[in-house]
Amino acid sequence: MIAHILSTGDEVLLGDIVDTNSAVLCSALKEIGIEVKKIMAVGDDVDDIAAIMGDISLQADLCLVTGGLGPTRDDVTALACSIASGRKLDLNPDALVSMKSYFAKRGFALTRENESQAMLPAGAQMIVNHNGTAPGFYIKINKCLFFFMPGVPSEMKIMFEREIKLVLVKIFGLDDDILIERLTVFGLPESRAGSLLNEFKVKFPRMRLGFRADFPIIEVKIRLTNAHKDRATAAAEMATAKQWVIDQLENKVVSQNGLSIAQEIGRLLTEQGKTLAIAESCTGGLIANMVTNVAGSSDYFLFSGITYSNDAKINILGVQRQTIVEYGAVHEKTALEMAQGARQKAGADFSISTTGIAGPGGGTKERPVGMVCIGLTGPSVLMAKTYQFSFGERDKNKKIFATMALELLRRHLSSLFETS
Numbered sequence: 001m002i003a004h005i006l007s008t009g010d011e012v013l014l015g016d017i018v019d020t021n022s023a024v025l026c027s028a029l030k031e032i033g034i035e036v037k038k039i040m041a042v043g044d045d046v047d048d049i050a051a052i053m054g055d056i057s058l059q060a061d062l063c064l065v066t067g068g069l070g071p072t073r074d075d076v077t078a079l080a081c082s083i084a085s086g087r088k089l090d091l092n093p094d095a096l097v098s099m100k101s102y103f104a105k106r107g108f109a110l111t112r113e114n115e116s117q118a119m120l121p122a123g124a125q126m127i128v129n130h131n132g133t134a135p136g137f138y139i140k141i142n143k144c145l146f147f148f149m150p151g152v153p154s155e156m157k158i159m160f161e162r163e164i165k166l167v168l169v170k171i172f173g174l175d176d177d178i179l180i181e182r183l184t185v186f187g188l189p190e191s192r193a194g195s196l197l198n199e200f201k202v203k204f205p206r207m208r209l210g211f212r213a214d215f216p217i218i219e220v221k222i223r224l225t226n227a228h229k230d231r232a233t234a235a236a237e238m239a240t241a242k243q244w245v246i247d248q249l250e251n252k253v254v255s256q257n258g259l260s261i262a263q264e265i266g267r268l269l270t271e272q273g274k275t276l277a278i279a280e281s282c283t284g285g286l287i288a289n290m291v292t293n294v295a296g297s298s299d300y301f302l303f304s305g306i307t308y309s310n311d312a313k314i315n316i317l318g319v320q321r322q323t324i325v326e327y328g329a330v331h332e333k334t335a336l337e338m339a340q341g342a343r344q345k346a347g348a349d350f351s352i353s354t355t356g357i358a359g360p361g362g363g364t365k366e367r368p369v370g371m372v373c374i375g376l377t378g379p380s381v382l383m384a385k386t387y388q389f390s391f392g393e394r395d396k397n398k399k400i401f402a403t404m405a406l407e408l409l410r411r412h413l414s415s416l417f418e419t420s
Helices: 020-031 046-059 077-085 093-105 112-118 153-172 190-196 227-248 261-272 286-292 310-317 321-327 332-346 394-413
Strands: 003-008 036-042 062-066 089-091 119-121 125-127 136-141 144-149 178-186 207-214 217-225 253-255 276-280 301-306 350-356 371-378 381-388
Touching (some): 003 046, 020 153, 046 062, 077 089, 077 144, 089 093, 093 125, 144 153, 178 227, 190 207, 301 310, 301 332, 350 394, 381 394
Parallel strands (some): 276 301
Antiparallel strands (some): 136 144, 350 371
């Protein structure tokens, strides 16, 4: 199968936005056994879009198109598809019903401008937009099956996962053709992880190993195609390969199921019926943001205090003024008292805290940029540790400080010995 992706919009060509949609779709298609051969971008000119669709329709079997389905003048993708396919635009009744339902649930009136989004090429199959106003649709032009989605990433992702993927699996018979396992890794550079797994291809020649880095986390993906031929044997082979990868990665696997570190923390806290409070200084609320990005976090997350100043640490968390005077804000004793204060204020089972030097300025010989002190308290734990990271960028330091704090908690919840 030849698959292409087409992104539309002047904002993509001008660099005003990053085309994350194509990366997401490439990854999602790969998981169901489809590899993208070409990614293209085109501006908001209707003739240009129609021309490139015409070319694709003769070259590819499948094309996913994002962008240009909104109610404004520069949203011309449906019109371009009409030109490329030679089919006139009609008011699609299914699309109109879907849009009316979306607006009614939110208490808004459907305007004439929005109603224009239900004008689709004749014969097109409407795709429900669960997170926005513009319906998607799919239609065959020459040899190629085109799927059209909104350019807004949150709308596109849900539409693909909940609607389009099911259609692709049904049409192309992909459901039993692939097995995938994901592992989340923290504490290893991507190059080191690759080196540790260098023998994978020799040991498991039928499988493919992939890496995706999202600092400071690495996702390791094990992929086995043609699994439908002997599902039981394939599953056993995958289990062996997965365990081999885990054994090679030096106890740095955060999740054996591809969960983020915050999702893994949520899973462990929920499983154990425990709650969490957080006190942050140098991370500025980043840990709380990571935790609350997980659906259902209200079941276990009770409190966050961003106590950036010394006075806030003293007045809100109850850090002793003498501790600040004698040891300074960036010290294990201060971090421990911050964690104790957060736990006591919230009545939580566990608490974590961060205080450090994110940089790029503010460091000293005793407390250099990249130094962070992390506190952890709980029913059977009362500790603080100091870490030194070598990243000169403030954003990277904050991310690794926050992730390290969650990792310290994860190791305790998992009854693992804390390692550097």
